[in-house]
Amino acid sequence: MEEKSTTSANEMKIIGFLCNWCSYGGADTAGVSRLKQPTDLRVIRIPCTGRMDPLFVLKALISGIDGVLVSGCHPKDCHYAVGNFYARRRLEVLKEFLPFLGIDADRFHYTWVSASEGQRWQEVVTEFSQRIHELGRNPGVGTKTKTENSVEAY
Amino acid sequence: MRIGVFVCQCGTNIASTVDTERVAEAARRLPDVVYSTTYVYTCSEPGQQEIQRAIEAYNLQGVVVAACSPRMHEPTFRRAVEKAGLNRYMFEMANIREHVSWISNDREANTKKAIELVRMAVAKLRFNQPLFPSRVAINKRVMIIGGGVAGIQAALDCADAGLQVVLVERKASIGGKMAQLDKTFPTIDCSSCILGPKMVDVAQKENITLYAYSEIESVSGYVGNFTVKIRKKATYVDWTACTGCGVCMEKCPSRKVLDEFNEELSFTRAISIPFPQAIPKKATINPKYCLHFTKGKCGICSKVCPAKAIRYDMTDEVVTEEVGAIIVATGYDLFDPSAYGEYGAGQYRDVITGIQYERILSASGPFGGHIKRPSDGKEPKDVVFIACVGSRDASVGRPYCSGVCCMYIAKQAILTKDHIPDSRCYVFYMDIRAPGKNYDEFVRRAQEEYGVQYIRGRVGKIYPKGDRLVVQGMDTLLGVQIEVEADLVVLATGIEASKGARELAEKLHISYDQYGFFMENHPKLRPVETNTAGIYLAGACQGPKDIPASVAQGSAAASKVLALFARDTIETSPQVASVNERACIACGKCIEVCPYGAIRWKELKGGIKKAEVLATVCQGCGLCNATCPPKAIQLQHATDNQILAEIEELCA
Ligand SMILES: Cc1cc2nc3c(=O)[nH]c(=O)nc-3n(C[C@H](O)[C@H](O)[C@H](O)COP(=O)(O)OP(=O)(O)OC[C@H]3O[C@@H](n4cnc5c(N)ncnc54)[C@H](O)[C@@H]3O)c2cc1C
Ligand code: SF4
Numbered sequence A: 001m002e003e004k005s006t007t008s009a010n011e012m013k014i015i016g017f018l019c020n021w022c023s024y025g026g027a028d029t030a031g032v033s034r035l036k037q038p039t040d041l042r043v044i045r046i047p048c049t050g051r052m053d054p055l056f057v058l059k060a061l062i063s064g065i066d067g068v069l070v071s072g073c074h075p076k077d078c079h080y081a082v083g084n085f086y087a088r089r090r091l092e093v094l095k096e097f098l099p100f101l102g103i104d105a106d107r108f109h110y111t112w113v114s115a116s117e118g119q120r121w122q123e124v125v126t127e128f129s130q131r132i133h134e135l136g137r138n139p140g141v142g143t144k145t146k147t148e149n150s151v152e153a154y
Numbered sequence B: 001m002r003i004g005v006f007v008c009q010c011g012t013n014i015a016s017t018v019d020t021e022r023v024a025e026a027a028r029r030l031p032d033v034v035y036s037t038t039y040v041y042t043c044s045e046p047g048q049q050e051i052q053r054a055i056e057a058y059n060l061q062g063v064v065v066a067a068c069s070p071r072m073h074e075p076t077f078r079r080a081v082e083k084a085g086l087n088r089y090m091f092e093m094a095n096i097r098e099h100v101s102w103i104s105n106d107r108e109a110n111t112k113k114a115i116e117l118v119r120m121a122v123a124k125l126r127f128n129q130p131l132f133p134s135r136v137a138i139n140k141r142v143m144i145i146g147g148g149v150a151g152i153q154a155a156l157d158c159a160d161a162g163l164q165v166v167l168v169e170r171k172a173s174i175g176g177k178m179a180q181l182d183k184t185f186p187t188i189d190c191s192s193c194i195l196g197p198k199m200v201d202v203a204q205k206e207n208i209t210l211y212a213y214s215e216i217e218s219v220s221g222y223v224g225n226f227t228v229k230i231r232k233k234a235t236y237v238d239w240t241a242c243t244g245c246g247v248c249m250e251k252c253p254s255r256k257v258l259d260e261f262n263e264e265l266s267f268t269r270a271i272s273i274p275f276p277q278a279i280p281k282k283a284t285i286n287p288k289y290c291l292h293f294t295k296g297k298c299g300i301c302s303k304v305c306p307a308k309a310i311r312y313d314m315t316d317e318v319v320t321e322e323v324g325a326i327i328v329a330t331g332y333d334l335f336d337p338s339a340y341g342e343y344g345a346g347q348y349r350d351v352i353t354g355i356q357y358e359r360i361l362s363a364s365g366p367f368g369g370h371i372k373r374p375s376d377g378k379e380p381k382d383v384v385f386i387a388c389v390g391s392r393d394a395s396v397g398r399p400y401c402s403g404v405c406c407m408y409i410a411k412q413a414i415l416t417k418d419h420i421p422d423s424r425c426y427v428f429y430m431d432i433r434a435p436g437k438n439y440d441e442f443v444r445r446a447q448e449e450y451g452v453q454y455i456r457g458r459v460g461k462i463y464p465k466g467d468r469l470v471v472q473g474m475d476t477l478l479g480v481q482i483e484v485e486a487d488l489v490v491l492a493t494g495i496e497a498s499k500g501a502r503e504l505a506e507k508l509h510i511s512y513d514q515y516g517f518f519m520e521n522h523p524k525l526r527p528v529e530t531n532t533a534g535i536y537l538a539g540a541c542q543g544p545k546d547i548p549a550s551v552a553q554g555s556a557a558a559s560k561v562l563a564l565f566a567r568d569t570i571e572t573s574p575q576v577a578s579v580n581e582r583a584c585i586a587c588g589k590c591i592e593v594c595p596y597g598a599i600r601w602k603e604l605k606g607g608i609k610k611a612e613v614l615a616t617v618c619q620g621c622g623l624c625n626a627t628c629p630p631k632a633i634q635l636q637h638a639t640d641n642q643i644l645a646e647i648e649e650l651c652a
């Protein structure tokens, strides 16, 4: 896989919400196999995609994060039996809803990657990062205010 | 909060593509961070000691380690901080190895990414709370559902270890399908000779309580403490009085009752004992045929019973049992071959199923062990076996292999030749699957020593000709049409999930696959555990299985229960949901979505209802958290505030 040269200047801000039981492990597997990937993604570990509150995606996209990726267990493989089915329903509705807020639905993607699928993870990250680079910066929604928590850059 | 950050170099695994010094320096400038450093191998003994030293020296209240994946060393570091007096949940990890240093060589981008991941971990940590596991006492009794060979094995192993065992079987006798078999492959030992003594053992063990003719009504509770309601179906016979003498059965005038144990090849009476070796050996009245129930007269059994055990007024009874673990061993049922019209099952009396043939072969069967065909009682000379009837055929919704048919066909063909030496056996098959120990050798014996003719190909049609049947098929190896005239056709009907399996799974909160077989926790590493703690699987209820595999699983499930019961209490994870009662609007949505039934109503003073999480049942998926409209229910250690803090840190 070709390595995209990123510098701090042209790097995009992408958040990945990964299920602890499958995709987080898949991302680990990709790392252990040294499968090179774009560096734009920051991962947040969640117990199950069923934990995914659409609010998390909205919060990020409204605040100007350039892309949000959610990845969980393959249908029927959910560690908690049914969590990913609820996630699928919710996130599907969310995707429909994003354009009404003035957010390009392409900035949001959800998929399934198991703990053993390191290679698949590499492909998912590479494709999604490329897509976001093509879309360019996300202006966010409304007036962008800095959040209270924000800290001065290092 | 006073936070310490430890950036691991992992030798050069991290340090070669991440400037760890710069990461530690950036961390030091974050609010609340009072100490930050790098270390060459943080997970090593001295590395952990360095963390413990810093906790004391700087009076740290929370710790972030930026190193490998938390799936690798989170438990290690949690133990380390706990030893220094911190709560183990006042700890976060930033994964800067698998997710950073190993996937890119761009040192600048990696360093920036590592710094951001550390910032996110610190942001989350600010919202962390000390959490404490609960301990629950274990009720060291075990329930086994299903009394086939798998369930019997599990029950005996648990009972031998001294546990109190409750065995629930829905039929009037235990034994399952194995009790109906004549001989068993690949050793051809007599099925009831090896199963019979185990069944007797079940009856004789004082620490096994057997509920036969009973079904599970409801299950509540959680690992260590389940409450199970059992419906004891009315038998109309007082089993404590019945001695199993069988006089009632002899005298009963209602004689046209199809015998289920003999697969409807013979008749039994309206009051019957299922088979001579039944455990328990007790009579049951079938009210559909009993003249007392259908015509309001008769009463003969009541008159002849020497033990005065008949109770026409008996009703179902629901009893409650409390157990700490449950083993599900409900076995399988068989595919209904009438789905294949071309085979004429149900239409021609001499087209029978494999399990019917087992009964015919059996000395305790409908013909006393003489092979006769059902239509006219003649001894068959040409017997055709058809494999994969309802197996490996997506067109009838059964794409999977039933696993045992190839083997039992070989067995039945050998036994046919033993009974009738001048008989000829033909087998229509797709592939021969015989992967067990001595299995392939067994099939070869059928072919080579017994001269059973194997024809690779599917049967297209069966039609009668005089008093015989013509089996028309394709020999795909020779590429020719083939016709065999047969006296008897045996269909190897496939294994399917036992009736009511889905309903039972839902009562137990365990999952099942698209065919209704119960799902194991991990197909390779946790084959007898379900996703619900304290509930285990054994035998063909998990998927097609032969007797050796079913017995092995019975013992495996018993050993899991014994391991669970080796302690008096179990620790449950504190990463569970909890309800803010003031915010809860009692909509009940969380109760609806929880896959584990971990949320229930709690009544406050004045009759106000609020949701309440049973901490020991909750598995920590967070589905309720994402569902709750006012966000009243929060998953500890992954609360909205904690996740939002991570997002906001990145937006900043
Ligand atoms: C024709 C034929 C021949 C075979 N020959 C051989 C052979 O020679 N060698 C071999 O190794 N294997 C053979 N097998 C396979 C063998 O029958 C199975 O491996 C074995 O019976 C599986 O045991 P089990 O305990 O898992 O299931 P089962 O034998 O099906 O037992 C399950 C028990 O659970 C009970 N039950 C079901 N649902 C409930 C419920 N909801 N509540 C309470 N109880 C319930 C049932 O009544 C039954 O008693 C053969 C199978 C067939 C069809
Ligand atoms: S979903 Fe939320 S508000 Fe509704 S009952 Fe559950 S905790 Fe209460």
Ligand code: SF4
Binding pocket: B576, B577, B593, B594, B595, B596, B597, B598, B599, B613, B617, B618, B619, B620, B621, B622, B623, B624, B625, B635
């Ligand atoms: S976190 Fe999951 S298991 Fe726990 S109460 Fe909520 S829905 Fe049920």
